[in-house]
Amino acid sequence: MQPLDATDLRLLLALAEDSTRSAVALAAVLGLSRNTVQSRLAGLERKGAFLPFERRISTAALGYPLMAFVHVHVHQPSLARITEELAALPEVAEAHGLTGDADILLRVVAADAEDLFRINKQILAIGGVQRCDTNLAMGELIPLRAAPLLRRGAGLPPVPPVPPSSDRGRDRREQGPATAKAGPA
Secondary structure: OOOOOOHHHHHHHHHHOOOOOOHHHHHHHOOOHHHHHHHHHHHHHHOOOOOHHHOOOOOOOOOOOOOEEEEEEOOOOHHHHHHHHHHOOOEEEEEEOOOOOOEEEEEEEEHHHHHHHHHHHHHHHOOOOEEEEEEEEEOOOOOOHHHHHHHHHOOOEEEEEOOOOOOOOOHHHHHOOOOOOOOOO
């Protein structure tokens, strides 16, 4: 992929902030002409800067709220065939080849724990799969993001992290006095 210039990075950052912006709105935000924005968007598309829309669809909304990461250990000469068989499993959302102990890292989605057990059995039944180590995802702490890299590339200062809004873990004394609801007099 060809390197992106500062204008491309600013355009991508504006889209990352609000992907529903029209070319006219992007032009206004960035101080560019609509034609320049449209030309740049087409160029970014040709350069492969945009991932498929499918990657934005929530698997939880499709009925698969459980996510797990499965480290798959395989017989190396069978890797290509194993990858094809893994791709045939709809619940395998993503797969990466690895260095280190495991050979493949899968992101798997499931309806519930019983469904995840069924999926693990299907993976283990593939010829050449030696074993799987499955880790249940408890929560997404940092979602997939590109904005910090775009800001750096465009020479913009980083956005300071937003402190968690949850009061969990705070001592009751730090939360201040409890307020009592007044009942009828």
